[in-house]
Amino acid sequence: MSEKQELLIKKAYEEVEKHKNEVENDPYRLAYHLMPPVGLLNDPNGLVQFNGVYHVFYQWNPFETAHGAKFWGHYSSKDMINWREEPVALVPSEWYEKNGCYSGSAIEWEGKLYLFYTGNVKLEDGTRETYQCLAISTDGIHFEKFGPVLNLPEGYTAHFRDPKVWRADGRFYMILGAQTLEEKGAAALFVSDDLYNWLPAGRVAGAGMNGLGEFGYMWECPDLIHLDGKDVLLVSPQGLEPSGYLYNNIFQSGYFTGRLDGTSAQFEHGPFTELDRGFDFYAPQTFLADGGRTILYAWMGITDEAEAYQPTVEKGWVHALTIPRVLSLKGDKLFQAPVEEMKMLRKDEMIIQNAKTAEITGLNGKAAELLLDTILVGAGDFTIRFRNEAELCYDADKREMSLQRRNFRTGNPETRTCKLAELNSLHIFMDHSSLEIFINGGEEVFTARYFPNPGDELISFHGDAEFNFAKWTLDKMQIGRILNRGGL
Template sequence: MKENSNLDIVKDNQLKEQANAQVNEFSSVSKEDPFRLHYHVMPPVGLLNDPNGFIYFQGKYHLFFQWNPFATDHSLKYWAHVTSTDLFNWEWQPIALAPSDWFDKDGCYSGSAIEHEDKMYLFYTGNVRAQNGERESYQCLAISEDGIDFKKRGPLFTVPDGYTAHFRDPKVWRECDGWYLVIGAQTVEGSGCVLLYRSMDLINWDQVGEISTQDGDEFGYMWECPDFFYLGDKDVLMFSPQGIPAEGFHYQNIYQTGYLVGGLDRDTGGFCHQPFVELDAGFDFYAPQTTKDIKGRRLLFGWMGLPEEDEAYHPTKEYGWVHAMTLPRELSVKDGRLYQQPVEELIALRENEVTREHITIVNERVQVDSGNGKAFELMLDVQSFVGSSFILNLDGNTSLAFDKIENTLTLFRKSIKTNQQESRTISLTNVVDLQLFVDTSSLELFVNQGAFVFTSRLFDVLSKRDCYLEVDGQMNCSIRSWNLRQVTK
């Protein structure tokens, strides 16, 4: 393993300059898009996907992400880089990684960041397509003194025997006896799993074992973007399995994201866990990554999108960009389940509060204030509900419907592919509260203090949303809403 040669550095600089030129030439076009978001991380041009290297380092949050600056497809991947002190004002930084070396020439794929000896270490997957078209996968390291300028150190290890080249997305963390790494993998038999590695020096890595489902049953053909952390008194393995067939209300998207809660044997990779739980019930959520910040919080960003599914139909592609990050969320574990809640810093975005406390609605439709109707937060606290159903309509084809008889909560939206209404449903016996973050082209819905979350892009309304609550029965509730300031361009 060595640092970049002078020739490598020249090529690296050239690729970064080409990407920067693309931003300078075309970002003015993307800014004209009426669906450009007001308070989410977006690419200035091109395609954004997986969050990478999320870390708190030297007084700032650093968020990297997969980025193709030249097209709205997945043909090439850089690591873009933004920083923030408050989790909503994000500053664009120099490109962290470009696909400039023999071991990452076809893409700098996903990975993670850690701090060690006052330096930032980036671990990522170098993607290579051989002359015969076969994939090669290298797990690589880059190091920075300041968290801005990174020097590649090359590959650390390659694919072990018994696994295919679908071997990617290393996530590294430290425990008292050393460093650990989990990585998404596929067995030669075509089953998804995660491999566990251990190191004492971050350079030499030993394979510990394979983490798969406890019962040994096949669960998809590839586990992407694994993340492992200790929360409360539980070990949590988060990952994005591909190839899970739909089952009732579950697994409705092309690919899934979820987690296992239990206890990991660090010496063997054996994992005693509860059943797999989906992390998000909406249409657009994938490849999340977490970090522990200086306050001790476990924070999460997800990609507000999905690979392959309806990507060609995003209207933002006409303006040269596609996809965004979710809002940052704080995680907690309650009764073996992960809860997600928007970080408290987002309160600073609120303006022009409208409050209706302890109102009673009986078999009627009432208007709900949505402020400017384009970027707002809405909270519905349900003190009691006796009846068959209620609907919170967000104008157009977007609505939330709670059916007390069927014990379901359903999100409806207009499909960007077919222009027909489509839905996602969860089983739910009682709605205690709903917290909605609506942006110009997105919705993030937190149900019952974050026990369930729906994340979705919305492209149905360009004007102010006309919202109302329609109750079949009697509801006692409080409703609060705020405009949310525009902080992104």
């Protein structure tokens, strides 16, 4: 380990210790979501199951609640419920990453864990350089850096990052988010036989391709998955203009369904579909778990003008990851559902059959799971109010579901809405300062942070609907902390 690496790690953990009490005693600290021990968290990175253990790495700035030179924080778990804080995996200590170890992915091969990430370099004249880098581990905890394995190819600006690597048909593939020289968003594909030497296969998707018109100035965090005989490209395009109920956040995350020919680098696909209808969902990444499940985590946040106004900033931390979600494909539509392991947190079960909206009273909670099933066809409008700070509203005539909260910066109400062909179930996960709402088995999802009065625990129902109702209080997940944070 280099002297600079040791110094950066030491400084990071000094920040953790300095703010430990303030962070851990914040009433908005979440009960069952992964968060930074201090500072800022953003994209999930390197999601993988390695030797039976789940690993979640994440973009981490330990020194401030703003975006700067990113580290890779690291958690591990055997069940996605009980976690261990592992030593920081990557720090920006080398020339090719001096301004940040940006996002990337992980792959297991021949008993070793390979991390691919973007090394970010900002030059004194304001320009930048980008390098796709490699680090390798035999135990999943300690990593040896091998430096850049792919430099910036022709045809792209230095906004070229976030490698996702997988193996198929006897070869390795890497897809990257990119900006063309014409400042249009794109996804670029590369191939390798050994994980060290990469050759360009071609641009597989982007603005002006496959019948797609103008579609943003940059595509981030691409992820290519295979479900039900089809290929699905997840991507986070920047620069989409709002269109009715679509694209209402500053940046979006969604997917194209189609079929990728890795040899010719042709990806025929359908339209872009947003993955989440809420306020705080970006940079999703998936991994394939033992047993065949494709599991997704996303950053439960976004970079916008209200980011710095979240009240946790005053306590020295900001942002979290979503709960893990299993993906399935029905036709060309991705469904998201909470992983079964989340049931391990349930306690204090309450079940009401044929409940009427107006009859459900006296409910309280800060960390709870709600399930409304078999909502009757023809039911009227109804509203669920969460701790007097957010509302989920259903308009039966329009068949529209809306989530409303207060803007962190202005305090004014803001709303996100989606249309539904029908409504038959709601599955809601509320935490101390977050909501994740799965509609119709995950056909649509709303993800949001919100910050109620810490003393307000009331969950209230209003309107005219009838359904089977269940509620559970959710336990706090356990996180084992590093006792000696002196180094890797």
